[in-house]
Amino acid sequence: MKTLFRKNLVLSFLLALLLVSGAVSTVLAAPVITASLNTDKLPLNQAGQLTVIITSKEGKLKMPEVKGLRFNLFSKKVKSSSIISNISGNKKNISTSFIFRVAAEEEGKYTIPPIRLITTDKNYASTPVTFEVVAPVKAAKNTGNIGGTTIQLPSIQLPGMPFSQGIIGQSAPQQVKSGKTMQESDIAFFTIKTKQNIYEGENVPVEIKLCLNPEIHFLDLSMPRIAAEDLSIPPLDGKGVKEDNEEINGKIWHTLTWQTTLSGIKPGKHQLDITGQVTVRMPATSKASSGQQQRSHRDIFNASPEEILAEMMSHSIFDNPFADSFTPMVRKDLTPKKSVTFTVEALPEKGRPVNFTGAVGSFNLKTSVSRDKVEAGDPLTLSVEVSGKGNFKSVTMPKLADNQSIKTYPPTEKFISVGLNAGKKTFDQGIIIKNSSVTELPAVSFNYFDPEKKTYVTKSTPPIPLTVIGAGYTPQPVPQKNTTDQAAAAVSTDHPLPLKFDLGSTTTDLRPMPRRPWFIFSCIVALLAALAAFTFRHIHTSQRTARRSVQKQLTSRLAGDLASVDKAQQAGDGHLFLNTCRVAIQNRLAGRCGVHASAVSSSNLREILPEDSVLLEVFQMAENAAYGGEVPTDFEMDQLYPMIRKALEDIK
């Protein structure tokens, strides 16, 4: 029983161990995608090496975009190895390494976000990579690997091409081993993609590609020259060049691509030669098949101890640093060439339309008019649009069919390019319909040779219906207004209107009205008069309004004062009666006296009121009463009040 228990225990332990080891191996298995940078401190003027390794998976690598950082794919390597799996036995493991050159635009701390691998079933991501870009270090003379960490990216500019870092720039060759013979085609070569059998006048697109080995340090690069007889091709320039990294025959190349067009001028076989000129720097022992050699300054005697140490550390232990790194560097001028022979065939005579102008390609035709209802003699514009692909230089305005009733003028033309060999040419032609017998604009036909169909094509548009109003352009005599009818009748009938025979009033001033002094003077006078009248009226109205307002105030105050007087009378208070009467008289006559109401005295009143005025009498009574004089009785107040009221109300 014990033995059985022990056996079971051992078996259980082994089983558990197996399971645990399986789980651990699964957990500790290498991740699908890893990313690492060869340094954590990158000088600003140098490039780091970012290595992305993808294990056992295939998919699309998606590089993140980081502001201030540039990634250039440098190389791609695929390795396969066998590993022993603890469960399924031998298994083939494939890993793909991508090496990118990383360059920064400014100093600072950067984090490269996870790099993603997109597969059909799942997406994988690497861990973020953090590093710091530090102040630039002084460039070493040899432009080689410094300390095995960073690689300087010198730049080369094509004449007329914008600055581009790292397209050609490269460190000392890593794969160019000393003693290995290199052909010129291993460094730089041209490819030309085009159609080689063409027709005379046919425009064909041409793609010219200059492929440069990214492992070579290019010092200079001139614009490729094109030589071709009886072929028309514009010279290459730096404006339209496209720069890329492409895999050609299993190797990554830096490519410069020009898209242009070519056309054959004369029938026959014509050769197109493209010649470039590049200057490279490479170890002297790497023998290129052509080019001149110059000794470089770089050798062991010129290198600093740090550089020597750096060179030694940058190579693997299996390399011989003294046999490799300190090999003298040389400067070589190479001239990659490419020739293509074009067969230019003459356009066939058979079926050639009479009014064929040499247009070769594939075109569409469209017409329109500015208006479809016109008066005889009025102009209208016929627009003819030819669009498509081909040699637009030979596309001319199609001729309208002869018609005595339609007068045409030379057209204007406008070309809009919509691609390398495509575009739209628009012709605007002025037209006069002379009389109402015209009911439509005739059809427009355009002929061209289609190189695909190898035949002439005629495109036509339908006639455009027109409504022409009026008797026509023919001159019509106008009734003579004045004398000398015979003379007028003798005037050429080519002209619709006769002479004028009344001289009329003359003037020496031909200026338009706004420039004539009398017009300007009249406008100014009218404006000033209107302004003066308006201002005068406005002031007058304001004064009247003010007077009315004062009058209203006085009337209102008088009513209040009379009410107080009435109240004092009702109360039978003689003192109050006289006092309120005095205030009412002062308020009413202050304006006429020209003093403040409270300052109006009996002497002021005597100047403006008659001597027998009841107001003067009452005012005097009030002054006397203030100094102990008599006050009116009720009866006297009854008598006085209506008289005072009337006298105050009568004052204007």
Place this chain on the structure above:
Amino acid sequence: MNKNILIGIILFTSIVFQAFLSSAATLFDEANTNVIAGNYSRAIEQYNQLIEEQGSSPALLYNLARAFEENGQRGLAILNYSRAESLAPGDAEIISALDRIRKANGLFEEEAQSWQHRFTSLLNLNHWSELLLGALLCYTALQLLLLLRSVDKKVVVIISTLCALVTAVSTTAIALQWQTMDAMIVVSDSAKLRLSPIKGSDVVRGIREGRKVVPLKQHGDFCYVEDSSGTKGWVEKKAVVAVDGR
């Protein structure tokens, strides 16, 4: 005695004036007869003599334009038709003749693109000016009338609003057409628009005789002009003549 002297002076003046007018009318008739007879050069001389002595009139300019047209000088013909039109903007014969000669020589005016241009083209500059002056005078008369007597407030508001509206519209139209007041006509059949005001400089393009252009600036013997299609360039001063006779 004094009265008799005054009457004598008046009579003498009127006789001299009549004789002057009569001689002008005679010369005008003579020039017209020369046009009819086909003596265009002589007729042109006589019309020009009349213009120098008497000044221009719509009829005189019109007939001069006709003589130039018959003589094959279409630039000068269009110039004088344009001048006649500026003096008599509503004259149907002048408008018709100008329209006809332009069409016959392929001198189409560019169609007005914007609504502002279409609107201002409804009337010519002189018509807009007359409208402006009329509106100003009407408003002045209203203000003066209001000083003398009271007028219904509604009538005042309506008339004032109309005057303000017409003034605003005509002023805008005049402002938009301001540049055309300086219009010039190409009178040379070999005129060219050049890139620079230098003889022998690159030619932008040829410009047709009779084409209306607007001067923008001047330099030496050249004038920088813009035609109705918007093309600008330097043209020799002797190849263009201002419509207003500057």
